[in-house]
Amino acid sequence: MSGCNCENNDKLSYEQIIATTDGIIERVGTSPEVVIPLLQAIQDEFSYLASEAIERIYEKTEIDRAQLISVSTFYSQFRHIPYGQHLIKVCAGTACHVKGANNVYDAFTRELKIEGDSITTEDQLFSIEKVACLGCCTLAPVVQIDEKIYGHVLPGKVNEVIATFLDEQETNKEKENKAGNYSIAGEVRLGMGSCCQASGSSDIYLELKKKSDELGISIDIKSVGCVGVCNQVPLIDVVLQDGSVKRYPNVKASEIKEILHHHFKSGSLLKRIKNSIINRVDTYHTDTTWDNVVWKPEHERVELIDSFLSEQKHISTEGYGYLAPLDLDEYIANKGFESLKKVIASYSADEVLSNILDSGIRGRGGGGFPTGEKMKIVASSDQSEKYVICNGDEGDPGAFMDRMILESYPFRVIEGMLIEAYAVGATKGLFYIRAEYPLAVQRIRKALDLCRERNLIGERILGGEYSFDISIFEGAGAFVCGEETALIASIEGDRGFPKQKPPFPAVEGLNAMPTLVNNVETLSQIPFIIRNGGDKYAEIGTENSKGTKVFALAGKIKNGGLIEVPMGISLNQIVEEIGGGVEGGEKLKAVQVGGPSGGCIPAHLCDVHVDFDSFNQMGAMMGSGGLVVLSESDCMVDVARYFLSFTCEESCGKCTFCRVGIRRMLDILDNICQGKAKLEDIDTLEELANNVKISSLCGLGKTAPNPVLTTLKYFRHEYEEHVNGVCKTGKCKDLINYVVNDACIGCTKCAKACPVDAIQYEPYEKHSIQLNDCVKCGLCVDVCEFDAIEKRAVKELVKE
């Protein structure tokens, strides 16, 4: 989404709007299938779908009212009312949810005095909305204001976040850009994925520039893709002239100078002496001396990261931490496009296909259908047009691997697509990338341009006979479009209703032509397979699941991040060895695998090996690969309800079981979480869940009950407790009250923190909470230093 222009809206005359709209229509087109890009362009321009512009579309294009209403109300990206000047997006992804995103949202609405159904402040300065997932799960809870992402936002800190944001608006930082004439002393690598940027790597980047100029040290600052260790970002690697690498995790802007000074010498002697003196003085005058970043022993700094990376195997993420995402030369120097060259020079389509069949790779998007088999179907068709679509509509809350791969390794995905296209004889390629991933869109677009310049895509690729071009389609915000038939419907300019299969898209897909739809991660594994041979790839993994799998590890885990592991590794290994165990030393309760289509695997079964089939047997599924670690303080009923409310929101609405069935399941879960349910409601819920599972027509509906079914299977006692009015973890707000206990010393801190003035206090006397006023936001618990506020079951309190 581009910057918001609504400020100017009042000033735009009717003629201006029409002229702008006409320009957009001319640029984008007039046929019915361009409706989504057209609306996106309109919204980019006017910040919402201005009615004058829409009327103009009816006049000037083939898009009619029925189609436009149908499409514009289906996708959540489109806004029909003007928003405030700045948009606050509160992430409601899984990781953020378990870390209290709802409280953060409530805190924002309270702080900004947004009431009732309104989402905009009275002065039109801010609008607020919950979004499915910003893909920065390791920084949960996350909030995005316009383009700026804030991590670890606690309910008590929202006023600071707003103030910081407004401050930054005032003082628009100037970027310094002085060029130095010194010889390059070395290189500093800095991760610039979305999450790295969210945790401040852009600031580090600016600081590196500034300080290196100041010190007169000439270094290459290289923005690299995601390293995966999201919990340790911002992370910089200092590469010395001898090629050795020193790594600094969690680096702060204030430490940059010290680090640079430590490793590099300034170009001129005078500066060197000056720097040295100033630096000493700096160090002695501040308290940082004994906690200085460069003085910490190397192993202490990076031990965590080493163990984080030890069990991993990098195929999709090969080159993590040193490949610059958009440096084509570097990609080529690191065996990039080797496979494509090999294929074009010496492989027949059949040979490519048999390699992929031999590799045994299965689709990484969720279903786990053998990729080679799918390709075979497309290849066998003799239609004149065939398409390859890269499915980058990763919508699972709690998953961000596709985003990371697209952002960090765009060339690898492009290469994978080219190879597949060659094998099936496809004529056109398309990247379908969800709207919430602007950086991924930007990088792929740039990468495609670079490839086109080198004749890696386009006419007669690499001088051979084969021609293939690739374009980009931006999704408009609908989880269901991850389902391939719905994805195709949306490309065709329709609402994302899935179609019944068969016919499969491989037989009859986009424009009724054979279409190969593959997930981002699947495509990124293809170059490896061709380079090393299918059989080599097949050596990795288990009997029925080959290769590696990328997971987004988040939730209550010490070291979250993006990991790529060989299939067959156990969940325990992932949690303990890679993730460093549960955060805060709590006990592991379960691992939620596969997001809203997956399930919860309880701790005692976490010795299960990562494998498509073993996950399915447990009622979970690989999904697209979110791993959310849940601890003893997480309520399983709440987790099930969370996922179901997501699928309920995201159901396309076509079929009865999904549209109404999931809603009725959610009604029951709501009642359970509020202690209003009866014991037999649990059976009704289970019956409904089983029927929705078998009677839904597409993947979304068929898998939506999984979170409920698995929690019912492994944690049924928690459901029963809730029916009896007890939520042991205190997550279900309606079942608990906050009460002050005898540890209270009367410091009044809680009363000051309370956003609704529900705490009555006399200094030095035990305080008390007015239960009627309390909104159960938990702020008082956070500020109390004496553990004097506790959650108690409503039921217990009534008895007392």
Next chain:
Amino acid sequence: MQIEINNIQVKIEDGETIIEACRRIGLDIPSLCWSKNAVHKSSCMVCAVRNLTNGQIIPSCTTLPTEGMHIDTESDEVKGVRKMSLDLLLSDHRADCEAPCSLVCPEGLDVEAMLNSYDKDNLEDALGLIKHAFQLPVLACDTCKAPCEKACRRRNVDTAVSIRQIIKEITEMFDASEVKEVENAVIEKKMFQSKLGRFTDGEKQRLKETVSSKSSCLHCACDGRSGCSLRQYAGDYQIKRPRYNMGSAMPVMTKENIKGQLWFEQAKCIRCGLCVYNSNNGFTFKDRGFGMEVILPEENKSNVPEGIESLCPTGALYLNVD
């Protein structure tokens, strides 16, 4: 092509779907979202059957048979799926089939129809209906405890329609012997009755402000009930009362004239989309998920084709001849 339906060998004719084959051999498969020769996308799952070859539950209306397929249409499980889909649709169907007042009248007066005539100032017909029900119209309700007024939906909004008083007014105004007896439409007491349920506060407010008929009657009876397949199947599958909480975002009791005699009542729509797929720039979907609605933008009303109401499986689209 040869397939097996409930262990009977059936030869499939060209292009035939499973439901067509089943109906051809006399199997009674219900369906709502499908209509022969109309554009459709399967959605309701009322026509569910089981493909025994792979164990899947499939919609028989769109699935094309494949050689050697084994289909089960009769098992309890298949019927259970159909029943549940009806249950689910009904839980989001906030409408009365028959008017509650007409259902409870001990004398069998079609109270709602009578009030309808009264509201249209057609007092003769109103009296004709009263005459049909009562031997002595003047004394009609004198001894009755008026269950009609207790059942009256208007009572949930503010106060019940004063049914007895209106009857008295009419009977005193005319001499009953001078008007023709008017035959009721049949009140199907034995059939399935969908129930409107309670109004929310917002709905009460809206109805109070918008319904201003002379009698204050809301006219709950469904105008499209005679052709309603949903009601028919609910009865066939022995559904007695709602299984799930009624919670619906649908705007209850909003009758909108499309053109001529064609009317649209959104709250009765099951979102099968037949009217959307079979009108060109006419009806359209709005929003998604549970809140998805079928709407007809004002500008598109003229694009609605003749006879569209015959596709509607419920009383959402109907012709009102008065």
